[in-house]
Amino acid sequence: MSDESLVELDSVRKEFGDVTAVDRVDFSVRRGEFFSLVGPSGCGKTTTLRMISGFETPTKGDVRIDGRSMVDVPPEARDTNLVFQHLSLFPHMTVGENVGYGLKKAGVDAGERSERVRNFLELVDLEGFADRDPTEISGGQQQRVAIARALVNEPKVLLLDEPLSALDRKLRKQMQVELRKIHEKVQGAFFYVTHDQEVAMTLSDRVAVMNNGRIEQIGTPEEIYRNPATSFVADFIGDTNMLHGEAQRRNGSCVVELGGENGMVLEADTEVNGAVDVSIRPEDLIVADDGDISGTVVERYFQGDQTNYVIESANDLPPLSVVTQGRRGNIERGDELRVDVRPGAPVVFEA
Structure with a gap:
């Protein structure tokens, strides 16, 4: 993992009317890093993710990807892809068509599209599933299809918004292992947002703990657990x-x-x-x-x-x-x- 910053948030603030959802947030995500933002519901973590993806614009501050300000760049022009909490697979498309949808929109020719779909289904251990209907596969397999669809365009940053929250405990643990394996095989950074501290601690190189719109601490899972910076972090983590x-x-x-x-x-x-x-x-x-x-x-x-x-x-x-x-x-x-x-x-x- 490189120490070079890929995503940078610089004094980012987001207001919705009289409500400040995110308040002077500063952090960076390194190239190739698995970085998690964790905190209770309503703390501002999803708003932060949406500002990185472009679905929200900061009231103040700057969001940079690869050194370039993203404040005026629309979501489709950013080198990011988003895996939602609700997978939103297209039910009228096969697994392969779901994975290749972004490539088709980008004008990639059919031959290259087919090859890349095959490669990314293999990456998520779903080779041979291209012709299946999404309703014919398990919840964990659907999750991996959504990840392959987000990765096939090879974004610099994969954004994950609570993608494991709807899974049962056993499947969630299995998908944690799968996600880590997938991350090790690709070059981009993973930015994971969750209220589930166990998932964040298991998967992450570093964790940022958020509370009331502010970052309370950033560190490795071990640092966060053993040396919490505030009483909130100590009480929230573990x-x-x-x-x-x-x-x-x-x-x-x-x-x-x-x-x-x-x-x-x-x-x-x-x-x-x-x-x-x-x-x-x-x-x-x-x-x-x-x-x-x-x-x-x-x-x-x-x-x-x-x-x-x-x-x-x-x-x-x-x-x-x-x-x-x-x-x-x-x-x-x-x-x-x-x-x-x-x-x-x-x-x-x-x-």
Whole structure:
């Protein structure tokens, strides 16, 4: 993957009347990168994608592709293609005709069109499907047809707007693997918009987290998960225990007091003094017979390779989520459980 920027958003703002949907957004997508924009519904991520594709025009700022401003360039003249949430395959066309539709509109002759359709159906593991009707193939296969149709014109940027959201969980996971394989075979950048953080974390080279029209953090999936820049990112990406406390300096180091009179004290790597929010991932609470945190198991969720417990703490803390991997004894609802916080795991934010 090149470090060279292919897509650049420069102080982009989009207003709809009195509503600001996107507010001073800056980021770039590198050539050959799988980049995801993730955030809750209504945060501005689809509006951002539509400004890259040309279906919306920024109120302020600039969108550049390959160094050229796109603000006054219509969608059909941009070197992008879009895979929609709803696939919109043409029901009166075969699979091959669907894939070759853009080539036909571009005036590509029948011989070359047939060759490129065959090549891209092979790319998405659908060789031999050209003469099928779209209604005769599965949902996952229809998804791959839509991707082949978007890629056959070889755009510099493939834009994907929640294309896996309508699939069931098993098929969605299968298509994640397929999408990654397809991306590795082509040269362009993939720009993926989703509210599904699991999909974004699985597929992406880098992830941008958006909230209320602004970018809160950009980084690799590992950076976003382990070193969230804000309490919103920590709470939105993955599961976490978000606790409120008070940070203060003691003997040259910082400690955070959590809970009330019977609360607990954590050492923390922070310069904050005063009110704080503390994020502790469920897997960073370790079951230990002599753990500092004690409580009663009030919920238990078996999930195959892991078990999630919710404990009512006796330390004046809110209910805590604890995840254990593999097999542990017979911990059941109503049992007493003690846990320790993994050293270095808590992330502290100014409240």
